[in-house]
Amino acid sequence: MIKSQKEKIQRVLAGLFSIGAFLALWQWAVVSTTLGQLMPGPITVITSFIQAFSVPIGTCTIQQHVGWSLSRVMIAYLVAAVVGIGLGVLMGWNPKIEAIFKPLYDIIRPIPPIAWIPLSIVWFGLGEMTKYFLIFLSAFSNITLNAYEGAKSVDPVLMxxxxxxxxxxxxxxxxxxxxxSMPFIFAGLQVAISTSWATVVAAEMVRSTEGVGWVIVSAQDTNDMNQTLVGILAIGIVGFILATIMRGVETRLCKWNKSE
Amino acid sequence: MIECKGLKKTFQSENGAFEVVKNIDLKVKENEFLVLFGPGQCGKTTILNMIAGLETPSEGIVTVNGKEVHEPGPERGVVYQTISLFPWLTVMGNVEYGPKVRGIPKEKRRATAQHYIDMVGLQGFEKSFPVQLSGGMKQRAGIARAYANNPIVMLMDEPFGALDAQTRYLMQKELERIWEQEKRTVVFVTNNIEEAVYLADRIVVLANRPTQVKAEYKINLPRPRNYVDPEFLRLRMEITDAVDKTL
Known part of the structure; x- marks a missing residue:
C-alpha cells in the first residue's frame, strides 16, 4: 500500500490533534473541577518530567531509571527470544518434539507472569534474577506460541x-x-516487547531501588501524584518507542512478505 | 533412464482403501521429452511425486539411471505449478539455493546460477524478490533454479497451469528453446493437449480413476512446431478424441 505524502501528514496531524485535545481536556478538568485537588495538570507533569532529566528522583535521573528498566528488559527478552524461537520452531517442525514439550508448554502458558512472583522470590531472592525471570516468562510464552504457529504453517511445497x-x-x-516463520515470529516478538515492558514495571514494584517501576512505587509511598504521572509518562513514551522500533525492524527483515 | 515398474498408489480413506494410481509401467529414454497427459483430477501429480521421491509407492519401484528412488534428491529437478520459489530469497538466492546447500563454493555457484538466469532471460532481475515478478517470470526463475543443480531428470508438474493464455504460449516456446539448448530427460505433466503436442517427443495418455496408461503417441513433428500446422491439428484432434472416450 503506497500512501501519498499528503495522507501521511494528515494521519500525523490527526494523531497530534487527539493527543492535544486530551491534554487540553485534562488541563481544563484540573483547573475547573475538583480533580485539581487529586492530581496535577499536564503542564506541571510535563515540566517535572523535563526537570527529571537533570534533577534525580531518588538516586537516579529519569533517563537513568529508564536505562535500568530497559537493561533488565533487554537481557530477559533476548534470552526469551532465543529460547522461545528455538522451542517454538522445533515444536512446529518436528511432531516428536511437539508431543514431548507442547502439553507442558500449554499448561504453563496461561499462567500470568506476576503469579510467579512469590515462587520466584523464594527461588531467586529479591535481586535482579527474579526480575529477569518474570520478564522472561512474559516474553517467552508469546514468542514460543507464534514461532510454533509459524513453523506449523510453512507451505509443504516449499519444504x-x-x-x-x-x-x-x-x-x-x-x-x-x-x-x-519470520512474519509470525516478529508478530510474537512485537507483542512480547510490550508485555516485557509492562512486566518490568510490575517486577520493579515488588522491590528495587531504581527503574521506572520504582519511580511509581516510591511515589505511592510518599503520595506524590506528580511523580507517579512522570513515571507513567516515561513508561508510555518508552513503550511507544520500543513498539515503533520493532515495527521498523520487521518491515526491513520481512520485506519479501509485503506484496506489491 | 527413468523406469517405473508396476507403480501403484492407494490412499486409506474413511470408505476404505482408495486406489489412485494403478499399475503404471513407464520407460523414459535419455533426453526424451515425455508428457503425461490426462484429465483434471487424475493421479498425474502422484506419479510425478513418486518419481521425485516425495511420495512412496504402495507397490512397484522407480529407478533413475538404474538407482532405486526412495527419497528426494538433487539429481531430479522439479518445477511446480504453484509458485514454489522461496519468497524471502531474491532470484539469485533462489537459483543458487541448490548448489549452496550442496556446499558448492560461492564463486562457482554464482557463475552457474548466473548462467541459468541468463538462459531463462531473467538477467537484470537477480536482486528482485518473487513478489516483484510476474507469473511468467516466476516460472522462468523456477526453471533456472531446477537447472542450476544440473539434474539428470526434470520433473515438471503443470508448470504453466496458472498462467494466462498469452504468457503460456510464450513460456512453451521458451521452455522448448531452453531444453534444446541444454537437453535433459523431462517428464512434463499437463491437461492441455495443445501444450502436450507442442512440447512432447512422446505423449502418454492417462485414464482416470484409478490412473492408468490409456494410450501412447509418438510426436515426430519437426521443432519448433507450429500450433496451426495441419499435422499438428490432426494429432491434437486424434488425441482429444481418444481422451474424450475415457471420460
Missing part, C-alpha cells in the same frame, strides 16, 4: 522443493522453516 534441491533435514529447518 519439498528444498529437499528436492538437495537440502538435508537440518538445512530445510534452517533455510526454509525458520525464514518462512
Amino acid at each position: 519439498g522443493a528444498s529437499r528436492m534441491l538437495g537440502a538435508n533435514r537440518t538445512q530445510t529447518l534452517l533455510t526454509v522453516v525458520l525464514p518462512a
Whole structure:
C-alpha cells in the first residue's frame, strides 16, 4: 500500500490533534473541577518530567531509571527470544518434539507472569534474577506460541522443493522453516516487547531501588501524584518507542512478505 | 533412464482403501521429452511425486539411471505449478539455493546460477524478490533454479497451469528453446493437449480413476512446431478424441 505524502501528514496531524485535545481536556478538568485537588495538570507533569532529566528522583535521573528498566528488559527478552524461537520452531517442525514439550508448554502458558512472583522470590531472592525471570516468562510464552504457529504453517511445497534441491533435514529447518516463520515470529516478538515492558514495571514494584517501576512505587509511598504521572509518562513514551522500533525492524527483515 | 515398474498408489480413506494410481509401467529414454497427459483430477501429480521421491509407492519401484528412488534428491529437478520459489530469497538466492546447500563454493555457484538466469532471460532481475515478478517470470526463475543443480531428470508438474493464455504460449516456446539448448530427460505433466503436442517427443495418455496408461503417441513433428500446422491439428484432434472416450 503506497500512501501519498499528503495522507501521511494528515494521519500525523490527526494523531497530534487527539493527543492535544486530551491534554487540553485534562488541563481544563484540573483547573475547573475538583480533580485539581487529586492530581496535577499536564503542564506541571510535563515540566517535572523535563526537570527529571537533570534533577534525580531518588538516586537516579529519569533517563537513568529508564536505562535500568530497559537493561533488565533487554537481557530477559533476548534470552526469551532465543529460547522461545528455538522451542517454538522445533515444536512446529518436528511432531516428536511437539508431543514431548507442547502439553507442558500449554499448561504453563496461561499462567500470568506476576503469579510467579512469590515462587520466584523464594527461588531467586529479591535481586535482579527474579526480575529477569518474570520478564522472561512474559516474553517467552508469546514468542514460543507464534514461532510454533509459524513453523506449523510453512507451505509443504516449499519444504519439498528444498529437499528436492538437495537440502538435508537440518538445512530445510534452517533455510526454509525458520525464514518462512519470520512474519509470525516478529508478530510474537512485537507483542512480547510490550508485555516485557509492562512486566518490568510490575517486577520493579515488588522491590528495587531504581527503574521506572520504582519511580511509581516510591511515589505511592510518599503520595506524590506528580511523580507517579512522570513515571507513567516515561513508561508510555518508552513503550511507544520500543513498539515503533520493532515495527521498523520487521518491515526491513520481512520485506519479501509485503506484496506489491 | 527413468523406469517405473508396476507403480501403484492407494490412499486409506474413511470408505476404505482408495486406489489412485494403478499399475503404471513407464520407460523414459535419455533426453526424451515425455508428457503425461490426462484429465483434471487424475493421479498425474502422484506419479510425478513418486518419481521425485516425495511420495512412496504402495507397490512397484522407480529407478533413475538404474538407482532405486526412495527419497528426494538433487539429481531430479522439479518445477511446480504453484509458485514454489522461496519468497524471502531474491532470484539469485533462489537459483543458487541448490548448489549452496550442496556446499558448492560461492564463486562457482554464482557463475552457474548466473548462467541459468541468463538462459531463462531473467538477467537484470537477480536482486528482485518473487513478489516483484510476474507469473511468467516466476516460472522462468523456477526453471533456472531446477537447472542450476544440473539434474539428470526434470520433473515438471503443470508448470504453466496458472498462467494466462498469452504468457503460456510464450513460456512453451521458451521452455522448448531452453531444453534444446541444454537437453535433459523431462517428464512434463499437463491437461492441455495443445501444450502436450507442442512440447512432447512422446505423449502418454492417462485414464482416470484409478490412473492408468490409456494410450501412447509418438510426436515426430519437426521443432519448433507450429500450433496451426495441419499435422499438428490432426494429432491434437486424434488425441482429444481418444481422451474424450475415457471420460
